[in-house]
Each structure stands twice: as structure tokens, then as C-alpha cells.
Amino acid sequence: MSSHSNGHQMPDGKPMKSAISWIWLSVLMIVLDLGSKALVRLYLGENDAVTVIPGFFDLRLLYNYGAAFSFLADHSGWQRWLFAIIAIAVVIGMIVWMMRMPRNRYWQxxxxxxxxxxxxxxxxxxxxxxxxTDFLSFHWQNTYYYPAFNIADSAIVVGMLMLIWDSLRRKKPAVSDPAA
Structure with missing residues (x-):
């Protein structure tokens, strides 16, 4: 048996490539996210808005000192490092999972x-x-505003929804009854 870092083999005995080859998509998301944030910071002042769809969608420069929905934003700064540690742990976990995952598990x-x-x-x-930096601002007229977000937030939400969908659509193996 030939050795390979992820331990998966093709039927012909050759090692299967891991899903880490999809990391280019992560790099693309980082470039799109950081590039879009830089452009917004360059052209808009804090809380300035450019109406894209009147009464529904603006580009508005906002800063979030907390997590999703400004969770813990009003604290003294310790939350910055807590959220950084959580992000690092998630990234490490996902990368290890991708390295062990066969490349043909496209959805995951x-x-x-x-x-x-x-x-x-x-x-x-x-x-x-x-x-x-957040800048995608959806709202209904000028009364209800959904919390602003960015490309990175969108990538995280779409990725997590895909994982949830994948887990829900997988068939669960039948459990055999030992008494039968």
C-alpha cells in the first residue's frame, strides 16, 4: 500500500488528491474581500452611503468592533483577540479537514x-x-436596516449553509437492530 498524506487511494492504488487543492477559492475570496474593503474605504467616509437600489440597498462604510451583528462590539477590546483566536482555530480545523478530504468531495x-x-x-x-470593515447595507425604505456585512461574511455564510445542506441531504446509514 503506497503512503500518502491523506490516506485515500483511487481504485487503481494511486493516491487520491486532497481537497486542499480548492484553497485557490479561499485566496480568491480573500482578494475580493480585502480589495472591496479597500475600495470602499478609499471612496467613502465612515457612515457615508451610495444608494444602489433606492429604499433597499446601499454601499455604506461601517466598522464593526465585534462579531456578527456587532456582538460584543461595545466591550473594551478583549473581544478582538477572542474572535481572532476563534477564526484561527476555525481556519486550522477547516484546512486540516480539507487536507484529509478527497478532492472529489466538491461540495464540502x-x-x-x-x-x-x-x-x-x-x-x-x-x-x-x-x-x-462592512459596507453591504440592505434595508427596507429607511426604517429597517439589516446589519451591514462584507464579502468575507458572505463567503462564511454561504460556506456554512452549503455544509448544513450537505449534512441534511446525505443519507444516514441504517442502524441494524442487534436484537433482530
Whole structure:
């Protein structure tokens, strides 16, 4: 039996490539996220808005010092490092999982790559600036505003929804009854 880092083999005995080859998608998400944040910071002042769809969608520069929905944003700063540690743990876990996953597990590989890219995009902001740049602002008229988010947040949410969908659609193996 030939040795390979992920231990998976093709029927012909050759080692199967791992899903880590999908890491290019993570890199693409990081580039799109950081590039879009830089453009927004370049052209908009804090809380300035550019209306894209009147009464529904604006580009608005906002800074989030907390996590999703500004969770813990009003604390003294310790949350910055807590969220950074959580992001690093998630990224390491996802990368190890991708390295062990066969490359042909496309759905799981893509979802993991999206989560890694999104987590690293926001981690960059959080560690270097102490805050995450958000700019996608959806609202109903000028009354109800959904919390602003960014490309990294979108990648994380889409990746996690894909993982949930994948886990729900998989057939569970039948459990045999030992008494039968």
C-alpha cells in the first residue's frame, strides 16, 4: 500500500488528491474581500452611503468592533483577540479537514474553502485594524436596516449553509437492530 498524506487511494492504488487543492477559492475570496474593503474605504467616509437600489440597498462604510451583528462590539477590546483566536482555530480545523478530504468531495471542499477565505479576510481586518470593515447595507425604505456585512461574511455564510445542506441531504446509514 503506497503512503500518502491523506490516506485515500483511487481504485487503481494511486493516491487520491486532497481537497486542499480548492484553497485557490479561499485566496480568491480573500482578494475580493480585502480589495472591496479597500475600495470602499478609499471612496467613502465612515457612515457615508451610495444608494444602489433606492429604499433597499446601499454601499455604506461601517466598522464593526465585534462579531456578527456587532456582538460584543461595545466591550473594551478583549473581544478582538477572542474572535481572532476563534477564526484561527476555525481556519486550522477547516484546512486540516480539507487536507484529509478527497478532492472529489466538491461540495464540502468548496464550502470549506469559502469559510476559510471569509474567516481570513475578516481576521486580517480584526488583527491589523481592530475592527472589520462592512459596507453591504440592505434595508427596507429607511426604517429597517439589516446589519451591514462584507464579502468575507458572505463567503462564511454561504460556506456554512452549503455544509448544513450537505449534512441534511446525505443519507444516514441504517442502524441494524442487534436484537433482530
Amino acid at each position: 471542499a468548496i464550502s470549506a474553502a469559502l469559510v476559510v477565505g471569509g474567516a481570513l479576510g475578516n481576521l486580517y481586518d480584526r488583527v491589523l485594524a481592530g475592527r472589520v
